[in-house]
Amino acid sequence: MDTLTDDFIKGALALSPVTATQAGYHTHNGAALDEQIDDLSTAGIDAQRRFYQDMQRRIAALDPAALDREQQADVQIIKNNVGLSLLELDTIQAFRHNPTVYVELAGNALYVPYVLNYAPAETRFRHIVKRLERIPALVQQAKDNLLDAPDVWNRVAREENDGNIGLFTASVISLATNGFLVWATYQTNAAPGSQLTNLPPGSILSTTNGQMYVLSNLVLNLK
Numbered sequence: 001m002d003t004l005t006d007d008f009i010k011g012a013l014a015l016s017p018v019t020a021t022q023a024g025y026h027t028h029n030g031a032a033l034d035e036q037i038d039d040l041s042t043a044g045i046d047a048q049r050r051f052y053q054d055m056q057r058r059i060a061a062l063d064p065a066a067l068d069r070e071q072q073a074d075v076q077i078i079k080n081n082v083g084l085s086l087l088e089l090d091t092i093q094a095f096r097h098n099p100t101v102y103v104e105l106a107g108n109a110l111y112v113p114y115v116l117n118y119a120p121a122e123t124r125f126r127h128i129v130k131r132l133e134r135i136p137a138l139v140q141q142a143k144d145n146l147l148d149a150p151d152v153w154n155r156v157a158r159e160e161n162d163g164n165i166g167l168f169t170a171s172v173i174s175l176a177t178n179g180f181l182v183w184a185t186y187q188t189n190a191a192p193g194s195q196l197t198n199l200p201p202g203s204i205l206s207t208t209n210g211q212m213y214v215l216s217n218l219v220l221n222l223k
Contacts, residue, residue: 035130
């Protein structure tokens, strides 16, 4: 039972690196979670589904009579969480209908290492750089996944992303250029993303200081 609990907690966090950073879980099987962003590609969604289905099978194989009350409570918590996750993946599918999923993920991916002192500042800004390099892939996932959305969610996504851009321009960039090596590192590594400046309306990348790409007006025309 202890192994199942450990596998569930660490495995679920590994599938959501942004949440993992916030929770204080920084490395999984040798992978640096602080440098990654949640994978919402088809392959990433399938990996989540397989993980939760496997947990479901492992829970079903337990003998409740062999568990004490605390373990039974833990099993119920895990079971509920697994059920909710599969409901989201298979039925609700916010990743297909809610653009704020992507805007908030991008914002949290960069805001969390900016504000949490889990490592020296230079290390955390290098984590921000690595995550910035993954933003174009996140935008592509949004383009591939989003089918429709209520106007209010589109409006909220645009408003929230104004906050993302403000964070970068007012805070992250000023600190990175005034005391850290991150800016030069990002200018070097971001070149492959330069072709993403001319995306059609509906999924637009905005540039800041020439090299920093952020989600901007992710879904202008979803109906």
